[in-house]
Amino acid sequence: MSTPVVVPRERALPDSPLAKVQAGIDACVHCGFCLQACPTYLTLEDENDSPRGRIVLMRSLLEGTLTPTNDSVETHIARCLGCRACETVCPSGVPYGHLLEATRATLARSRPIPRIARAILAVFSRRSLLSLAMFGGRVMRATGIARLMSGLPGRIGFAMAMLTSTDRASSSSDEPGEYLSRGNGTRGNVSLLTGCVMEGLFAGTNAATERTLAVNDYLVARPAGQVCCGALHAHAGDDEAACELARSNIAAFEREQCDYVCVNAAGCGAMMKEYGHLFADDPEWHERAKTLSAKVRDVTELLSVAGPKRGGSVPIRVAYDAPCHLLHAQRVSSPPLDVLRAIPDLELVPLVESDVCCGSAGIYNLVEPETSNVVLDRKLENIEQTNADVVATGNPGCMMQIGAGLVRSGSRKSTVHLVDLLDRSYRRAARDSDGKRGGRAK
Amino acid sequence: MAATSVASAPSVSATSSIDQALADRLAAIVGARRVLFRPSELLTYTADALPSYFKQPALAVFPGTRDEVVAVVRELAACGVPFVPRGAGTGLSGGALADGVVLVGLNRLTRVISVDPDNMMATVEPGVVNVALSRAVGAYGLHYAPDPSSQAACTIGGNVAENAGGPHCLKYGVTTNHILALEVILPSGEIVTLGGTDGENEGYDLVGAFVGSEGCFGIALAITVRLSRNPEGVRTLLADFMSIDAAAQTVSAIVATGIIPAALEMIDQATIRAVESSIYAAGYPTDAAAALLIELDGAIAGLEHDVETVETLCRANGARTVRIARDEVERTRLWQGRKKAFGAMGRVSSHLVVQDAVVPRTKLPEVLAQIHRVSQQNRVKVCNVFHAGDGNLHPNIAYDASDADETARVHVAMREIMTLCVDAGGTITGEHGVGLDKIAYMELIFSPESLAAMCTLREVFDPERRSNPGKVVPVHSCREWHMSPAARPSASLA
Numbered sequence: 001m002s003t004p005v006v007v008p009r010e011r012a013l014p015d016s017p018l019a020k021v022q023a024g025i026d027a028c029v030h031c032g033f034c035l036q037a038c039p040t041y042l043t044l045e046d047e048n049d050s051p052r053g054r055i056v057l058m059r060s061l062l063e064g065t066l067t068p069t070n071d072s073v074e075t076h077i078a079r080c081l082g083c084r085a086c087e088t089v090c091p092s093g094v095p096y097g098h099l100l101e102a103t104r105a106t107l108a109r110s111r112p113i114p115r116i117a118r119a120i121l122a123v124f125s126r127r128s129l130l131s132l133a134m135f136g137g138r139v140m141r142a143t144g145i146a147r148l149m150s151g152l153p154g155r156i157g158f159a160m161a162m163l164t165s166t167d168r169a170s171s172s173s174d175e176p177g178e179y180l181s182r183g184n185g186t187r188g189n190v191s192l193l194t195g196c197v198m199e200g201l202f203a204g205t206n207a208a209t210e211r212t213l214a215v216n217d218y219l220v221a222r223p224a225g226q227v228c229c230g231a232l233h234a235h236a237g238d239d240e241a242a243c244e245l246a247r248s249n250i251a252a253f254e255r256e257q258c259d260y261v262c263v264n265a266a267g268c269g270a271m272m273k274e275y276g277h278l279f280a281d282d283p284e285w286h287e288r289a290k291t292l293s294a295k296v297r298d299v300t301e302l303l304s305v306a307g308p309k310r311g312g313s314v315p316i317r318v319a320y321d322a323p324c325h326l327l328h329a330q331r332v333s334s335p336p337l338d339v340l341r342a343i344p345d346l347e348l349v350p351l352v353e354s355d356v357c358c359g360s361a362g363i364y365n366l367v368e369p370e371t372s373n374v375v376l377d378r379k380l381e382n383i384e385q386t387n388a389d390v391v392a393t394g395n396p397g398c399m400m401q402i403g404a405g406l407v408r409s410g411s412r413k414s415t416v417h418l419v420d421l422l423d424r425s426y427r428r429a430a431r432d433s434d435g436k437r438g439g440r441a442k
Numbered sequence: 443m444a445a446t447s448v449a450s451a452p453s454v455s456a457t458s459s460i461d462q463a464l465a466d467r468l469a470a471i472v473g474a475r476r477v478l479f480r481p482s483e484l485l486t487y488t489a490d491a492l493p494s495y496f497k498q499p500a501l502a503v504f505p506g507t508r509d510e511v512v513a514v515v516r517e518l519a520a521c522g523v524p525f526v527p528r529g530a531g532t533g534l535s536g537g538a539l540a541d542g543v544v545l546v547g548l549n550r551l552t553r554v555i556s557v558d559p560d561n562m563m564a565t566v567e568p569g570v571v572n573v574a575l576s577r578a579v580g581a582y583g584l585h586y587a588p589d590p591s592s593q594a595a596c597t598i599g600g601n602v603a604e605n606a607g608g609p610h611c612l613k614y615g616v617t618t619n620h621i622l623a624l625e626v627i628l629p630s631g632e633i634v635t636l637g638g639t640d641g642e643n644e645g646y647d648l649v650g651a652f653v654g655s656e657g658c659f660g661i662a663l664a665i666t667v668r669l670s671r672n673p674e675g676v677r678t679l680l681a682d683f684m685s686i687d688a689a690a691q692t693v694s695a696i697v698a699t700g701i702i703p704a705a706l707e708m709i710d711q712a713t714i715r716a717v718e719s720s721i722y723a724a725g726y727p728t729d730a731a732a733a734l735l736i737e738l739d740g741a742i743a744g745l746e747h748d749v750e751t752v753e754t755l756c757r758a759n760g761a762r763t764v765r766i767a768r769d770e771v772e773r774t775r776l777w778q779g780r781k782k783a784f785g786a787m788g789r790v791s792s793h794l795v796v797q798d799a800v801v802p803r804t805k806l807p808e809v810l811a812q813i814h815r816v817s818q819q820n821r822v823k824v825c826n827v828f829h830a831g832d833g834n835l836h837p838n839i840a841y842d843a844s845d846a847d848e849t850a851r852v853h854v855a856m857r858e859i860m861t862l863c864v865d866a867g868g869t870i871t872g873e874h875g876v877g878l879d880k881i882a883y884m885e886l887i888f889s890p891e892s893l894a895a896m897c898t899l900r901e902v903f904d905p906e907r908r909s910n911p912g913k914v915v916p917v918h919s920c921r922e923w924h925m926s927p928a929a930r931p932s933a934s935l936a
């Protein structure tokens with residue numbers, strides 16, 4: 001029989017963010033059900049790189065067996081993608097995402113966040129720097145410099161391949177055909193989070209989001225004063241910056257008094273749905289944060305409750321890769337498929353492990369390139385097994401990560417935001433009914 | 443869920459030879475990344491899925507291919523170092539814990555070596571996950587029948603070592619009924635093939651001896667399993683009852699008809715509530731005292747008749763409602779709830795002990811009543827979820843381990859439950875194995891002679907007792923242990 005052990009009540013790191021999530025750590029029964037869901041375990045094959053193993057490390061920090069400066073803790077916590085696939089399978093309800101953020105925030109107190117991560121986060125915190133960076137990105141994309149450099153080894157080459165892939169993705173919305181983008185507006189007022197990367201590199205998708213929502217009877221606005229959602233900061237353990245950005249957004253979206261906040265980047269949507277949790281200990285902001293979080297919807301959630309309305313034929317084969325922050329963090333699984341299925345003649349082809357992370361994970365691919373690459377390679381292999389023309393997903397990070405992998409491997413497939421596919425369908429419908437422009441196939 | 447850090451001091455004298463030099467030699471075989479030597483990185487390997495015991499391995503090594511396993515075992519044999527095989531670490535008896543010795547992880551050996559759909563068999567490496575095997579052969583309309591609730595995580599190697607069971611083993615038999623042949627590396631480094639693929643093999647049933655040997659007979663390198671054809675039809679029923687007794691009576695009544703359900707599981711109220719508050723919520727009624735999950739399968743002809751018979755029996759024995767899963771989605775949901783029940787218990791309290799005992803099925807109502815009494819007397823919360831069809835009980839107790847008084851009461855209750863199961867003519871493990879956890883109970887049910895015989899059998903495979911030392915049979919039962927190696931009867935496999 002199992003001998004019950006008595007564990008001491010005293011804890012190391014009493015005032016740390018980690019101590020606050022002790023109950024979540026205790027909920028882990030060590031059953032191992034999460035192992036096969038974890039992309040880093042599947043690729044690195046060491047339990048230290050699994051949810052169960054990482055929770056052991058977290059618990060050891062609280063018990064004082066390990067200290068925050070321990071190298072193993074640093075390594076294995078840093079290697080976590082934060083994809084939260086472990087949460088979706090955990091029978092015990094371990095809130096792994098919260099545990100991870102609390103751990104990173106605790107570690108950040110004794111060890112600075114890695115330099116490259118700090119640099120990127122700083123850019124995302126300041127609007128002027130961010131605009132400049134996105135402008136630079138677009139210039140390199142437009143001039144072909146990005147493509148030229150995309151074959152270079154290391155982080156630079158990969159970043160350039162990411163940029164190049166956004167060119168392919170955004171050109172998918174260059175389909176000719178205009179359509180009257182107004183429905184009757186009866187489904188409510190929607191405020192769009194334009195997003196840093198979405199507006200910077202996928203402006204076409206933001207426009208497509210507005211058009212498709214309007215067709216489906218929403219009234220869409222872009223509130224002024226909105227900033228980065230803060231997800232990248234929170235994931236890295238930079239709580240303060242995350243809260244500051246969140247406060248700006250709460251204020252900006254409150255002014256609009258909308259029914260819904262629409263997000264077309266799964267990572268940002270997951271973050272905004274968690275603003276309530278972020279301010280759990282802040283009486284001044286907690287209610288306001290919760291109210292905003294309750295209004296946040298992924299664009300596919302809004303579209304799927306509206307049908308979405310049918311458009312014209314888009315005869316291509318599409319593999320859907322679920323963004324982790326949509327599937328696992330927001331638990332939104334069928335709306336994206338509803339949207340794709342609503343497109344006439346679009347063939348949805350099965351993708352093995354479509355519920356497993358691609359290795360993008362915010363800025364992970366730039367901070368932990370090695371692990372990111374092995375995770376990506378597995379994804380690319382699965383994609384190559386399909387006969388899909390394009391890979392549809394719903395998060396800029398995933399589009400660029402998979403897109404870069406496809407560019408670098410010389411694949412003919414590319415990535416696309418699924419809203420762009422719906423948009424294309426509506427354009428075709430408009431064109432077909434117009435009659436004048438028919439006959440131009442994809 | 444419990445403390446991770448109660449690492450005990452290495453207890454085996456061979457530890458002295460587990461040093462950097464050995465680590466280096468192993469790294470030369472498997473690569474430096476695949477040898478863990480730092481205590482901080484060994485922490486997660488100090489427990490399996492029963493976090494009541496923590497034993498720190500001196501070193502852990504993770505070979506990636508069959509040849510690497512062979513080289514590792516031969517290296518360990520050359521320097522006389524004991525080792526413990528580990529699959530996915532989902533064991534519930536502390537079997538895969540290495541106390542100051544070398545842990546050999548087999549989780550990287552995940553290749554399905556061959557599938558022979560015509561002869562309904564497949565050969566796999568030991569690290570293949572149970573469901574992955576069924577998935578790999580699904581296209582042929584086949585599956586691997588033994589389905590432990592942990593099938594999404596546990597490995598075939600671990601299943602072989604524990605002779606794992608599962609809900610569907612009531613009708614289809616446990617692991618040992620599905621293993622045709624094994625390629626095994628003995629602790630000495632010698633490779634032997636046990637059994638064969640052409641049916642009955644001459645001589646002793648050595649496969650039968652190895653299956654359930656809990657890692658004490660060496661490492662399974664390749665496992666040839668029998669595959670089963672997917673049944674033509676499957677019907678899944680959920681019946682709920684207002685008393686445990688009524689549910690238990692129903693179990694007996696069903697079995698008495700001669701119908702053999704594919705599965706017959708009982709879930710009590712506390713468990714139902716834990717499941718229903720988890721992401722695996724299956725729609726079990728939370729106000730019922732107990733529910734039975736009954737699956738019937740086979741040829742379509744006759745199946746509906748069986749379903750009707752069982753449904754009538756349930757109602758006659760007091761079932762409040764009987765629900766039949768309409769489609770595969772609902773069926774999966776009902777099963778997911780059951781299979782994730784143990785994990786869901788994690789939300790009840792911060793710590794959990796899991797028990798595994800078997801009682802004669804006819805004694806179920808009586809034993810369940812006694813367990814209830816024990817839990818009340820000791821003021822502990824016993825949840826029960828188990829394979830009712832074969833009398834295999836899994837009482838679990840959720841508790842707060844930082845409360846010394848409660849912990850002590852849990853300890854007493856568990857002991858009493860175990861004793862009453864044995865007194866009812868039952869035994870101390872149904873499927874989780876003896877490992878470390880049940881060792882103290884072996885003498886409750888086996889005579890010293892039987893235990894000594896087990897030692898003798900072990901000596902055939904592992905005369906130096908280097909594979910999974912200190913597990914299954916209490917060391918003092920093995921009288922020869924204290925003799926010099928030379929005095930031990932020499933034994934080898936013919």
Ligand SMILES: Cc1cc2nc3c(=O)[nH]c(=O)nc-3n(C[C@H](O)[C@H](O)[C@H](O)COP(=O)(O)OP(=O)(O)OC[C@H]3O[C@@H](n4cnc5c(N)ncnc54)[C@H](O)[C@@H]3O)c2cc1C
Pocket residue numbers: 030031032490491526527528529530531532533534537538548568589590591592595596597598599600601602603604605606607608609656657658660661662663784785873874910
């Ligand atoms: C939630 C949950 C539900 C469970 N339900 C069931 C159930 O329904 N039925 C059931 O029977 N069990 C069940 N178990 C227990 C456990 O999953 C099984 O015992 C399983 O067979 C262990 O497999 P593993 O790969 O995790 O092995 P491990 O736990 O890693 O090891 C178990 C034993 O096998 C040995 N071993 C591992 N691989 C090899 C190999 N290749 N060669 C030789 N020895 C080896 C180890 O030394 C150890 O002694 C459950 C566990 C959990 C956590």
Ligand code: SF4
Pocket residue numbers: 027028029030031032033034035051052055086089090091092093094785788
């Ligand atoms: S599935 Fe949940 S409870 Fe089980 S080991 Fe993983 S995190 Fe812990």
Ligand code: SF4
Pocket residue numbers: 037038039040041049050051054079080081082083084085086087096
């Ligand atoms: S968040 Fe993803 S990478 Fe991290 S432990 Fe969970 S499943 Fe693994």
